[in-house]
Amino acid sequence: VYIGRDENPWTNxxxxxSxxxxxxxxxxxxxxxPKGVPVExxxxxxxGGEATFTYTR
Structure with a gap:
């Protein structure tokens, strides 16, 4: 799982x-x-499959 533009995956x-x-x-x-900011x-x-979406807190 990658958050934002971070090149390192979130491992926790x-x-x-499924x-x-x-x-x-x-x-x-x-x-x-950050509150109110959309994050990919x-x-x-x-x-190798992947899915990308945007979340706003």
Whole structure:
């Protein structure tokens, strides 16, 4: 999982099911999502597939 323009993946991720993941990280994660600012999130599968979407806190 890549957040914003960060080239390093966010590694504190819990896979709940094939359609749901949970990002963990407390204040460090919250700092990645400034209030009212859209942030791009990219999810990359092990098989090379990926999905990108935008989240606004």
């Amino acid at each position: 991720v819990k896979f709940k099911s 359609s749901q993941i949970v990002l963990k990280g407390g204040s460090a994660l919250k700092a990645k999502f 999130i990219k999810i990359v599968n092990g098989d």
